Amino acid sequence: MSDPPRRLGRRPGDPERTRTAILDAARRAFAASGFDRATIRAIAQDAGVDPALVIHHFRTKEALFAAAHRLPFDPTEVLDGLVDVPPDRRGAAIAQAFLRAMCAPGSPAATLLTTAATHEAAARSLREFVQGAVIEHGRPYVTGPDAELRLALVSAQLIGIAAHRLVVGLPALVEPDLDALAAVVAPTIQRYLDGPWPP
Amino acid sequence: MSDPPRRLGRRPGDPERTRTAILDAARRAFAASGFDRATIRAIAQDAGVDPALVIHHFRTKEALFAAAHRLPFDPTEVLDGLVDVPPDRRGAAIAQAFLRAMCAPGSPAATLLTTAATHEAAARSLREFVQGAVIEHGRPYVTGPDAELRLALVSAQLIGIAAHRLVVGLPALVEPDLDALAAVVAPTIQRYLDGPWPP
Numbered sequence: 001m002s003d004p005p006r007r008l009g010r011r012p013g014d015p016e017r018t019r020t021a022i023l024d025a026a027r028r029a030f031a032a033s034g035f036d037r038a039t040i041r042a043i044a045q046d047a048g049v050d051p052a053l054v055i056h057h058f059r060t061k062e063a064l065f066a067a068a069h070r071l072p073f074d075p076t077e078v079l080d081g082l083v084d085v086p087p088d089r090r091g092a093a094i095a096q097a098f099l100r101a102m103c104a105p106g107s108p109a110a111t112l113l114t115t116a117a118t119h120e121a122a123a124r125s126l127r128e129f130v131q132g133a134v135i136e137h138g139r140p141y142v143t144g145p146d147a148e149l150r151l152a153l154v155s156a157q158l159i160g161i162a163a164h165r166l167v168v169g170l171p172a173l174v175e176p177d178l179d180a181l182a183a184v185v186a187p188t189i190q191r192y193l194d195g196p197w198p199p
Numbered sequence: 200m201s202d203p204p205r206r207l208g209r210r211p212g213d214p215e216r217t218r219t220a221i222l223d224a225a226r227r228a229f230a231a232s233g234f235d236r237a238t239i240r241a242i243a244q245d246a247g248v249d250p251a252l253v254i255h256h257f258r259t260k261e262a263l264f265a266a267a268h269r270l271p272f273d274p275t276e277v278l279d280g281l282v283d284v285p286p287d288r289r290g291a292a293i294a295q296a297f298l299r300a301m302c303a304p305g306s307p308a309a310t311l312l313t314t315a316a317t318h319e320a321a322a323r324s325l326r327e328f329v330q331g332a333v334i335e336h337g338r339p340y341v342t343g344p345d346a347e348l349r350l351a352l353v354s355a356q357l358i359g360i361a362a363h364r365l366v367v368g369l370p371a372l373v374e375p376d377l378d379a380l381a382a383v384v385a386p387t388i389q390r391y392l393d394g395p396w397p398p
Contacts, residue, residue, distance in 0.1 A: 116366065123366055130369055131369065131370065148371040152363060152369050153384065153387075156359035157356050157387075159362070161359070163359065164354065169323070169326050170330065170351050172347040184397060184398060188390070199386040
């Protein structure tokens, strides 16, 4: 009865423990301040670590938000990688990457969507994230005027499909294979990227 | 102190009181049983009125659902009215009617979306309603295969826009005038109705 308590995997400096502390602090900061006003410095301070450790674990504030909200992918990586995709295949590449990431079995995107629907702070974080990551990083691939509106319509179409599949459970969007769904929506995304505008 | 309690506008047989009782019973029934299994008869019984009165007030179960969940419009009326719209203008008519109804100032669509996001019973009701009203009533206007999938993509695009505007608050979808938004999304809706398929 006098054995010291066992501290399985909980020694100070444990990278997994540090990571968890940072993610907890990040969720609190994003919820309280929104994406723009939350700082790496304040998150590090709240987690009791050096800001350099936050950068070491998560690289960018966008990636930290994605990890904290368990987004299953970082949209900026998908979008930055489009530079190597032929322009007329980018709609298909975006549709496939986003639908696979959001709707794969076990994806926590449903939780993200419902959290944003019920918490103003989470909605604000999601808004600032879509604005900063999806719209800003997608801009190089959009030709013609109204780039921001066109990328917002891309987001509305793909997140609308994910919400119908994951939250509403509409059979026509639940039953198809994800790549088959991506294939039929790809021309819509492609037209928002480089189709005639106004359409 | 011995005055009888005042019952402002609450005399038995008051149509407004009857309507409220029916709506309360309908919300309970749809939440407990879903759209398909809830019956006019059971709702009338719960409200303490004759089923004929429910029909008198609301005409159809779809219209009763819309009123109980404060949908600001009945999609079946919009879709049934499309028969008088030239085929190549139907995408624009759908986009304008749905976006005006869902996103008008004071529209309770945001509440409907967030309720469906957080209550499985409400999500089920919304799913069965989109399936029964939007997909079944839209089917006559879709040419070619995969009619159900094409109408589901219409719903995903328009509800996705409403969610970005009302819940996420994405500036590019909040700032434009509703008719301007309808105009840029109309070609997408039109292509889902009668464009080449697979696209």
